[in-house]
Each structure stands twice: as C-alpha cells, then as structure tokens.
Amino acid sequence: MTWTDGWWAYAFIAIAGWIATDLWRWLGVLAGKRLRDDSEALNWVRAVATALVAAVIAKLILYPTGVLAQSPLWLRAGAVVFGTIAFFLARQKPVVGIATSIAVLAIGLWWLGF
Amino acid sequence: MDDVEDERSRLAWFLTGARGIFSLPAVILMLSFVGFCSLTAQAGIPPEQVVFMTGIVWALPAKVILVSSIMSGASLAAAFLAVTLSSVRLMPMVAALVPELRNSRTPTWLLLVLSHFVAITAWVFAMERVPKVPRDHRVTFFAGFGITLVAANMVLVGVVYHLVAEFPPLVAGCLFFLTPIYFLASIWHSARHPVIYVALAIGLVAGPLFYWIAPEFDILLAGVVGGTLAWGAERLWRSRREARP
Known part of the structure; x- marks a missing residue:
C-alpha cells in the first residue's frame, strides 16, 4: 500500500500534520493566558517567537527548495540587500522593499537564463 | 438596547477582519500557496489531499516539511517528529498573541479553536492590526480574518493545482522568494x-x-x-x- 491510498493518506496527514502543529498552538493558548500583556515574561516570549521566525526566514533565503535551489547565493543575498536599502530609503514601506527585492531576483534569474 | 447593537457590531468586526483577505500579507500568502501547489503537484500528491492539508495543517512551513517527508518515503513516526519539531515555534507565537487578543471574559475553548488559524502570516497581520481594534472585538476580528484566509486558500489550492505545472521557473522562483522577503519587511515594519x-x-x-x-x-x-x-x-x-x- 502506498501512502496515497484512500483513508490512510488522510490519517497520515491528520496525525503527522494536524496533531503535530495544533498541539503547539494549544499549548501556546494555555501559556499565553497566564501572561500579562505588560510583563517581562511576555517580552521574553516575544523575543523567542521573533527569533524563531527570523531563523525560518534565513533558512528560506540561504537553503531554498525547488527552482531557487539552483540559483546562486550571491543573487539571493543581493536581492535581500537591495530590498533592504530600498525599504529604508522609502521610510520603511514594506511594499517598496518587497517589490525591489523581487525585481532584483527576477532580473538576475533572467540574466542567468532561468 | 445593546444586544441588537452588539450583535451588529460583532458582525461588522468579523467582516472587517474578513476584508483583510485583500491586504498585502494575504495576497502574498496566496501567491506563496500557488508556489506550494507546484511543489505538491511535482510530488504527485492528489489535489483533494492538498486541499485537506491546507485546511487542517495550515502553517505553510509545516506543510512543506510534511510534503518533503512524504516524498522521501518517511514513516509516520518520522514525519510526525519532523513536523512537530518544526512547529514548536507556534507555541511562543500563540502565547505572544493571546494576551493581545483576549479580554477577561474570552472563554478558553474559543482561543483553542481560533489558535488553529495562527501561522506566520496571520500572526504578523494580527500583531500589527489588533492593537487598533477595541479589545472587546479583537477575537471576532481575528476570527473573521483567520477563517476567511484559510477558506480562501483551500479554494485557491483546489483551483490552481492543475495550472501550476506549466509555470516557467523564473515565476516559480520569484513566488517562492516572496515569502521570506515579506516576513522580513513586515516584522520590522510592525514591531512595537x-x-x-x-x-x-x-x-x-x-x-x-x-x-x-x-x-x-x-x-x-x-x-x-x-x-x-x-x-x-x-x-x-x-x-x-x-x-x-
């Protein structure tokens, strides 16, 4: 039996996907209910949550999957650097930073023959 | 007076949240889901299962890891472990959001149900917008946004699944890159x-x-x-x- 057969595929997704993620969300609710919104403990939780997300971001940029796995690192890093410069020049408007970064990447990929 | 008034404003706040589907973060997330579709189509996962996965797992990084485990033929236990480890971050994210969302009367069961809609995009969106919503309506506002966003992406995945195999690599690459760049810009922008x-x-x-x-x-x-x-x-x-x- 391969994993795509009938109910087993859904059970697989439910156990390895749903339980594995919602477990942490539920624990987060129980922990969050005890935090006051001006406490030092919440400040620490905020820092940990942000650092976790930042680590995910860095991994997506440095070790991408799919098509980008074949793109050179200097191009992805360059796209981030140009996007960051544009973001601060435009008084921290997210859309400007994002558009610049994607444009740099698109031009680079095109130039490399993607 | 106020029961009718209160009902009406509750619906209005739900709809205000739902309108978040037209915001920049929601649009970028939907584009990322188009990218995810091409990953699952390449992996040979049937569209019904991709729609099911979108609704029940929701967090995109967790789904990417689930799909890679499936592709590498991992056992249930190994896939569960990989997804669990990658999803620990949801706990501090939810824990940081809950004190912003709830008031003294919000029931715990409601927060448990709504926590399912937390993933990076909804978290970034909520941390940015919720402080501008009156505290009594924050849970309703978040429910409107979260439920609409999940439902919209389930429909989107079902519709575009068959189209994405044809995407040129340049477009697929840019779609993938949107996610980290958007997270970066919006976290910096929304930091309070x-x-x-x-x-x-x-x-x-x-x-x-x-x-x-x-x-x-x-x-x-x-x-x-x-x-x-x-x-x-x-x-x-x-x-x-x-x-x-």
Missing part, C-alpha cells in the same frame, strides 16, 4: 517593542549558525538561545538607559 528588532537580527544570524552546528534542532535552538540573548541584551540596554541621570 524594541526587543523585536534585536530578536529579528539575532535570529537571522542564529538560524544558519545552528543549522551548521545542530541541523536537527536548528530553528528551535535559534529561537530559544537567540531570543533569550536578544531579550537579555535589550533589557540590559533598557536598564542602563533608565539608570542614566
């Missing part, structure tokens, strides 16, 4: 506490560093060690500044 900037900078360095040292637990270690470091540094800086005459 100084500690967020420090944690973001440290996390960006700590992620690859721990991937190099301990690839199995990299995200978790980067979060706990990097986050604690950021919190300690910001706290030290704050107390020095307060101590200065």
Whole structure:
C-alpha cells in the first residue's frame, strides 16, 4: 500500500500534520493566558517567537527548495540587500522593499537564463 | 438596547477582519500557496489531499516539511517528529498573541479553536492590526480574518493545482522568494517593542549558525538561545538607559 491510498493518506496527514502543529498552538493558548500583556515574561516570549521566525526566514533565503535551489547565493543575498536599502530609503514601506527585492531576483534569474 | 447593537457590531468586526483577505500579507500568502501547489503537484500528491492539508495543517512551513517527508518515503513516526519539531515555534507565537487578543471574559475553548488559524502570516497581520481594534472585538476580528484566509486558500489550492505545472521557473522562483522577503519587511515594519528588532537580527544570524552546528534542532535552538540573548541584551540596554541621570 502506498501512502496515497484512500483513508490512510488522510490519517497520515491528520496525525503527522494536524496533531503535530495544533498541539503547539494549544499549548501556546494555555501559556499565553497566564501572561500579562505588560510583563517581562511576555517580552521574553516575544523575543523567542521573533527569533524563531527570523531563523525560518534565513533558512528560506540561504537553503531554498525547488527552482531557487539552483540559483546562486550571491543573487539571493543581493536581492535581500537591495530590498533592504530600498525599504529604508522609502521610510520603511514594506511594499517598496518587497517589490525591489523581487525585481532584483527576477532580473538576475533572467540574466542567468532561468 | 445593546444586544441588537452588539450583535451588529460583532458582525461588522468579523467582516472587517474578513476584508483583510485583500491586504498585502494575504495576497502574498496566496501567491506563496500557488508556489506550494507546484511543489505538491511535482510530488504527485492528489489535489483533494492538498486541499485537506491546507485546511487542517495550515502553517505553510509545516506543510512543506510534511510534503518533503512524504516524498522521501518517511514513516509516520518520522514525519510526525519532523513536523512537530518544526512547529514548536507556534507555541511562543500563540502565547505572544493571546494576551493581545483576549479580554477577561474570552472563554478558553474559543482561543483553542481560533489558535488553529495562527501561522506566520496571520500572526504578523494580527500583531500589527489588533492593537487598533477595541479589545472587546479583537477575537471576532481575528476570527473573521483567520477563517476567511484559510477558506480562501483551500479554494485557491483546489483551483490552481492543475495550472501550476506549466509555470516557467523564473515565476516559480520569484513566488517562492516572496515569502521570506515579506516576513522580513513586515516584522520590522510592525514591531512595537524594541526587543523585536534585536530578536529579528539575532535570529537571522542564529538560524544558519545552528543549522551548521545542530541541523536537527536548528530553528528551535535559534529561537530559544537567540531570543533569550536578544531579550537579555535589550533589557540590559533598557536598564542602563533608565539608570542614566
């Protein structure tokens, strides 16, 4: 039996996907209910949550999957650097930073023959 | 008076949240889901299962890891472990959001149900917008946004699944890159506490560093060690500044 057969595929997704993620969300609710919104403990939780997300971001940029796995690192890093410069020049408007970064990447990929 | 009035404003806040589907973060997330569709189509996962996965797992990084486990023929236990480890971050994210969302009367069961809609996009969106919503309506506002966003993406995945195989590599590459770039810009933009900037900078360095040292637990270690470091540094800086005459 391969994993795509009938109910087993859904059970697989439910156990390895749903339980594995919602477990942490539920624990987060129980922990969050005890935090006051001006406490030092919440400040620490905020820092940990942000650092976790930042680590995910860095991994997506440095070790991408799919098509980008074949793109050179200097191009992805360059796209981030140009996007960051544009973001601060435009008084921290997210859309400007994002558009610049994607444009740099698109031009680079095109130039490399993607 | 107020029952009818209250009902009406509750619906209005739900719809205000639902309108968030037209915001920049929601649009970018939907584009990322188009990218995810092409990954699942390449992996040979049938569209019904991709729709099911979108609704029941929701967090995109967790789904990417689930799909890679399936592709590599991992056992149920191995796939569960990989997804569990990658999803620990949902706990501090939800824990940081709950004090912003709830009031003294919000029932715990409701928060447990709504926590399912938390993933990076909804979290970034909610942390940014919720402070501008009156506290009594924040839960309704978030429910409107979260439920609409999940439902819209389930429909989107079902519709575009058959179209994405034809995407040129340049488009697929740009779609993939949108997600990290958007997260980066919006977290910086929406930060309301100084500690967020420090944690973001440290996390960006700590992620690859721990991937190099301990690839199995990299995200978790980067979060706990990097986050604690950021919190300690910001706290030290704050107390020095307060101590200065």
